[in-house]
Amino acid sequence: MAEFTMELNDEQKEVRDWLHGFAADVIRPAAAEWDEREETPWPVIQEAAKVGIYSLDFYAQQYFDASGLGIPMAMEELFWGDAGIALSIVGTGLAAVGVLANGTEEQIGTWIPQMYGDANDVKVAAFCSSEPDAGSDVASMRTRAVYDEAKDEWVLNGTKTWATNGGIANVHVVVAVVDPELGSKGHASFIIPPNTPGCSQGQKFKKHGIRASHTAEVILDNVRVPGSCLLGGKEKLDERLARAREKARQGGERVKNAAMATFEASRPAVGAMAVGTARAAYEVALEYATTREQFGRPIIDNQGVAFQLADMRTQIDAARLLVWRASWMAINGKPFTAAEGSMSKLFASETAKKVTAQAIQILGGNGYTREYPVERMHRDAAIYTIFEGTSEIQRLVIARTLSGMPIR
Numbered sequence: 001m002a003e004f005t006m007e008l009n010d011e012q013k014e015v016r017d018w019l020h021g022f023a024a025d026v027i028r029p030a031a032a033e034w035d036e037r038e039e040t041p042w043p044v045i046q047e048a049a050k051v052g053i054y055s056l057d058f059y060a061q062q063y064f065d066a067s068g069l070g071i072p073m074a075m076e077e078l079f080w081g082d083a084g085i086a087l088s089i090v091g092t093g094l095a096a097v098g099v100l101a102n103g104t105e106e107q108i109g110t111w112i113p114q115m116y117g118d119a120n121d122v123k124v125a126a127f128c129s130s131e132p133d134a135g136s137d138v139a140s141m142r143t144r145a146v147y148d149e150a151k152d153e154w155v156l157n158g159t160k161t162w163a164t165n166g167g168i169a170n171v172h173v174v175v176a177v178v179d180p181e182l183g184s185k186g187h188a189s190f191i192i193p194p195n196t197p198g199c200s201q202g203q204k205f206k207k208h209g210i211r212a213s214h215t216a217e218v219i220l221d222n223v224r225v226p227g228s229c230l231l232g233g234k235e236k237l238d239e240r241l242a243r244a245r246e247k248a249r250q251g252g253e254r255v256k257n258a259a260m261a262t263f264e265a266s267r268p269a270v271g272a273m274a275v276g277t278a279r280a281a282y283e284v285a286l287e288y289a290t291t292r293e294q295f296g297r298p299i300i301d302n303q304g305v306a307f308q309l310a311d312m313r314t315q316i317d318a319a320r321l322l323v324w325r326a327s328w329m330a331i332n333g334k335p336f337t338a339a340e341g342s343m344s345k346l347f348a349s350e351t352a353k354k355v356t357a358q359a360i361q362i363l364g365g366n367g368y369t370r371e372y373p374v375e376r377m378h379r380d381a382a383i384y385t386i387f388e389g390t391s392e393i394q395r396l397v398i399a400r401t402l403s404g405m406p407i408r
Helices: 010-037 042-051 056-063 070-081 083-090 092-102 105-116 180-186 234-250 258-291 303-331 340-368 374-385 391-403
Strands: 125-128 144-148 153-164 171-177 187-192 199-204 215-226
Touching: 010 042, 010 070, 010 083, 010 374, 042 083, 056 070, 056 092, 056 105, 070 083, 070 258, 070 303, 083 258, 083 374, 092 105, 092 125, 092 171, 092 187, 092 258, 105 125, 105 171, 125 153, 153 171, 153 187, 171 215, 180 187, 180 234, 187 215, 258 303, 258 340, 258 374, 303 340, 340 374, 340 391
Parallel strands: 125 171
Antiparallel strands: 144 153, 144 171, 153 215, 171 187, 199 215
């Protein structure tokens, strides 16, 4: 087990500086354009693929970093560049985590490479969990997967929403209900291979922020996939459902469902994204405050501004430490006995919203215009308290974990 440390080693620093350079030289100059266009920045993703950032190998190296800091470090630097473009670069990772968390070794080796493609033929993937009537309330999910034993195929029907890369993905990972009587315990994850009939894009959403990231509905109309596309395999699913039914009869403990396994694994990474956005806004505000003069002196000479910046930096550092702790715990197999993963996402997300708002205030009228990036950063930051579990859901998870009570 790796010791917890707050100091990156030389190799990690080299990777961090490389990512920071890409974010500064490639992502930031393109940020305003793709925010206005509200389109997937394919040229930037391709550049990331060419240098090795958008690749299975890169994310595997960071994911299996023994310190646990590889992924949060990478997320912070890329999202420091721009949240919308960065999400287009890393969005495939959520689908990949879904396969890693629930799939067999063969499924991992088969499908994750197809999610990324290569530098000459870039692909993306989508993780599809939310539905029009089932966002935070995953137990209300209606998308059904029915097993056709004669053909060894699963038939999926339903509508998914808020799917990053939904409809444009080469591979979709879909969470569906296989046993409605078990509620959220009766869910399973499925691979939808490329060009599968019946899988199509629905509405594309025009969003408040992260507008360079494609978000859309995914329509599943009698989608048939081979039995091998059930993540984890049918034998494992049958065993899990049997345990869930027995525990339900006994009024027993909760059984983790497929979507929650994915979200729990990715929450510290989302916290790191929020830290990156908050840090970017803070740096803009700090530079502005030291160069902008009013009444014959830099505005940072005023305690009202200086104290805000002090609070902003303190909150950012605290958020990073929570993210690093949760990431270290996860890689070392330490259970989140106090919901540390949710803590890290909650605090970092709320910090990003607060810090970007303070940055606008420090810049005054300039901060409210698109001539300065803090306006875009503030719009982008709003998503962190919403996706992959709202702040309210994080508080619910934390409270339930601490109390052991079924708080509603």
